[in-house]
Structures are given as structure tokens and as C-alpha cells.
Amino acid sequence: MKYWLVKSEPGAYSWKKFVADGSTYWDGVRNYQARNNLQAMKRGDKVLFYHSVSDKEVVGIAKVTRESYPDPTTDDDRWVVVDLEPVEALARPVALDRSKAEPSLSEIALVKQSRLSVLPLAAVEFKTIVRLGRKSAAGVTTMSNGSRCGQPRFPAELVEVDVATATDPQTLERGPTLELYTVAGLEDLVDGQALLRARDPEEPPYWALVWIGARAIAARMLEDPPAAGRRVLDIGCGLGLSGLAAAGAGAHVTFADIAAEAxxxxRMSAAHHQLDAGAYETLTLDFSCDRPREAFDVVLAADVVYDPSTYEALADFLDAALLPDGTLWLTETLRADARRVLDLLGARGFRCQTEAVWVRENERPERTWLHRLRR
Structure with missing residues (x-):
């Protein structure tokens, strides 16, 4: 994915009008460099919307929905347009002066090429501006649909997660993506050396990592989604990637995790995807000691096999959480003793089908084991 910035005079075409229209083609570009930038845009690329001339501020995020084609407003075939769609209004517009004061934006094209109307951005530049725009003065995070929720202890940023999978790492290509909120600058919050030195260190937000097992299950939910109205439990959901994929198909999803902050x-991601309040619920739950309050048609259990002391309790929980004719999707990646959990489930009447699945992680193929269990 690439990142861009487009400029518009608010008196001519404002963000408010853009949102009201729902989409638009970006026409009127008559500069060769700006045109070349339009031609380089790909479907799914993210675009910052900048009010020029009077306001001089970034006010929202859009995405490319159609790649370049001839500008319909002119007979001159040198010029092109792309189709854009609004994604999210920034809670607080990011003024040009604020961007100039940010060290990571010192080389941004918005400053270096101030007359250009269509600009490329580095990923760090895009994410920095978005992070500044989501820090609202009231201390809340504002979602794209205008709803609000309390500000988590960790800063949030919207990311796009590649959930492509393959059974052969040589055939793994980029594929479908899902957007969700995660912790901004997570790598800065995890100090590996401090974890080794401290006697009783504060646990990093491991729930904020997009584990490859969740990507594998999310991919399966997109390929073979549960029927609309089916009840799905995403246990140890973390950021909820697997459950969001199921919810997108119309399933009712219960997101459960021991970490309330997760x-x-x-909830922020659900609001971003405009899920109805009745289409999902969130539940703080510890499967090592809690019991499910109901049974589900489908249970998603991504990378919950990590603590041998909880394996018996985990097997009991999964057994009780699944309806007799339900399906359990379970992944495990790093635990050499994960076979114990599968044996415990087998003793409770589950039959297992297993496949090795490759997922892209940090631009490299990584393997996880995807288990489909039924009674």
C-alpha cells in the first residue's frame, strides 16, 4: 500500500461535501507531476484530504476505489482522474504549521513541494499525521461514523492487515485485507531488555499484536463465512481480527478477552466497520477460570495455546462453549506441546482436521497450524 495527499480549496470542494457525496473522481489536475502521482495510485491506497489556501490543514482520510482513467471533464487525453471514497474524518484537523513542527515530517512533500496538488507520502508521514489528528482535545477518540468511546491507555491507529494465506509459501501473495485499530507505536512500548532485567516487569500489551493465527482464521472466515445470524465466539480475541471477519459476513459475534483494554x-474497530450494536458484544472473560454463559455455533480460538497450566481448563471451556453440531477453529504456532490440547479435545469427542497455513509476517512467510474440530 502507498500513501498520498490531495489538496482542495474548501470553497470549491470541501471534505463535508466529499462525505455528503460518498465518493468522487479527483479531476482538474493539470500538472504533469501531480498527474503522474494520480497514475501511480492503486486501489486501496490511503489518501489524506487537505484543505488548501485558507485553512491549510489535513481534515480527513480517503481511499482509492478506482485507479486512473481519462479525466471526463476534458477532451485532452493527457489528464486523468482516480475515484476516491471518504474513510474517516480526523477528530482534530492537522494544520500545516503543526506538521512543520513535527520532526518526522521535516522532509514531507507538503512542505518541500507546496504548490503540488497531489503528493506522495512515506508511511511514517501518513501515520504521524493521522496520529496527530486522532488526539482530540477532549481526550476521546472519534470514530468515522461520529460515535465516541473513552480514550484507551494506549494511543490508537487504524491499520490495514493482510490476511492472505497459502498452503505453500512459494505461492503466498498479497490478498484480502481488513482494517482494525491497534496500538500506535507498539514497538516503542515493548522494551525487550527491560523485560529481561526487571524482576517483576509490567507485561507489554501482547493482545495488541496481530498474531498470525488470527490472520489464518480471518482468512478462513472470508473464504467460507458462517451463515448470517450464526452465533460466533472469538475467545482470547485480542484486537478481534478473526471475529471482525465473521461479523462482516453477518454473524453475531461475541468478542471475549481477559484484557479489558483489548x-x-x-469496539473502535466495530464502529469503524459500522457494525450494528446488536450485531456483536464484548465480554471480559478468563477461560482458565470462567465458564461460558451460552454455547455457540462457531468458536474461534487463535493462538490461545501458550500456557500449559491452562490446557485442561481451556479444553473444558471450548467443549462447553460449542454447540453439539458446531465448529471450532483453533490455531497454534509456536508451542511444541500444543498436541496436548488436541489430545484433550479428542478425549472429549472432537475430531480434528489439520493443515499447515502460511501467512505473511514482516514481509516473510510464516507457518501456523489451522485445526478444524467438530464432534
Whole structure:
């Protein structure tokens, strides 16, 4: 994915009008460099919307929905347009002066090429501006649909997650993506050396990592979604990637995690995807000691096999959480003793089908094991 910035005079075409229209083609570009930038845009690329001339501020995020084609407003075939669609209004517009004061934006084309109307952005530049725009003065995070939720302890940013999978790493290509909120600058919050030195260190927000097992299950939910109205439990959901994929197909999803802060991020992502309040719920739950309050048609269990002391309780929980004719999707990636959990489930009447699935992680193929279990 690439990142861009487009400029518009608010008196001519404002963000408010853009949102009201729902989409638009970006016409009127008559500069060769700006035109070349339009031609380089790909479907799904993210675009910052900048009010020029009077306001001089970034006010929202759009995305490219159609790649370049001839500008319909002119007979001159040198010029092109792309189709854009609004994604999210920034809670607080990011003024040009604020961008100039940010060290990571010192080389941004918005400053270096101030007359250009269509600009490329580095990923760090895009994310920095978005992060500045989501820090509202009231201390809340504002979602794209205008709803609000309390500000989590960790800063949030919207990311796009590649959930492509393959059974052969040589055939793994970029594929479908899902957007969700995660912790901004997570790498800055995890100090590996401090974890080794401290006697009783504060646990990093591991729930904020997009584990490859969740990507594998999310991919399966997109390929073979549960029927609309089916009840799905995403246990140990973390950021809720797997459950969001199921919810997008019309399933009712219960997102459950021991970390209440993880569920804050799930609710932000659900609002971003405009899920109806009745289409999902969040539940703080510890499967090692809690019991499910109901049984589900489908249970998603991504990378919950990590603590041998909880394996017996985990097997009991999964057994009780699934309806007799339900399906359990379970992934495990790093635990050499994960076979114990599968044996415990087998003793409870489950039959298992297993496949090795490759997922892209940090631009490299990584393997996880995807288990489909039924009674």
C-alpha cells in the first residue's frame, strides 16, 4: 500500500461535501507531476484530504476505489482522474504549521513541494499525521461514523492487515485485507531488555499484536463465512481480527478477552466497520477460570495455546462453549506441546482436521497450524 495527499480549496470542494457525496473522481489536475502521482495510485491506497489556501490543514482520510482513467471533464487525453471514497474524518484537523513542527515530517512533500496538488507520502508521514489528528482535545477518540468511546491507555491507529494465506509459501501473495485499530507505536512500548532485567516487569500489551493465527482464521472466515445470524465466539480475541471477519459476513459475534483494554480497541474497530450494536458484544472473560454463559455455533480460538497450566481448563471451556453440531477453529504456532490440547479435545469427542497455513509476517512467510474440530 502507498500513501498520498490531495489538496482542495474548501470553497470549491470541501471534505463535508466529499462525505455528503460518498465518493468522487479527483479531476482538474493539470500538472504533469501531480498527474503522474494520480497514475501511480492503486486501489486501496490511503489518501489524506487537505484543505488548501485558507485553512491549510489535513481534515480527513480517503481511499482509492478506482485507479486512473481519462479525466471526463476534458477532451485532452493527457489528464486523468482516480475515484476516491471518504474513510474517516480526523477528530482534530492537522494544520500545516503543526506538521512543520513535527520532526518526522521535516522532509514531507507538503512542505518541500507546496504548490503540488497531489503528493506522495512515506508511511511514517501518513501515520504521524493521522496520529496527530486522532488526539482530540477532549481526550476521546472519534470514530468515522461520529460515535465516541473513552480514550484507551494506549494511543490508537487504524491499520490495514493482510490476511492472505497459502498452503505453500512459494505461492503466498498479497490478498484480502481488513482494517482494525491497534496500538500506535507498539514497538516503542515493548522494551525487550527491560523485560529481561526487571524482576517483576509490567507485561507489554501482547493482545495488541496481530498474531498470525488470527490472520489464518480471518482468512478462513472470508473464504467460507458462517451463515448470517450464526452465533460466533472469538475467545482470547485480542484486537478481534478473526471475529471482525465473521461479523462482516453477518454473524453475531461475541468478542471475549481477559484484557479489558483489548475490547476497547475491538469496539473502535466495530464502529469503524459500522457494525450494528446488536450485531456483536464484548465480554471480559478468563477461560482458565470462567465458564461460558451460552454455547455457540462457531468458536474461534487463535493462538490461545501458550500456557500449559491452562490446557485442561481451556479444553473444558471450548467443549462447553460449542454447540453439539458446531465448529471450532483453533490455531497454534509456536508451542511444541500444543498436541496436548488436541489430545484433550479428542478425549472429549472432537475430531480434528489439520493443515499447515502460511501467512505473511514482516514481509516473510510464516507457518501456523489451522485445526478444524467438530464432534
Amino acid at each position: 475490547l476497547e480497541f475491538v
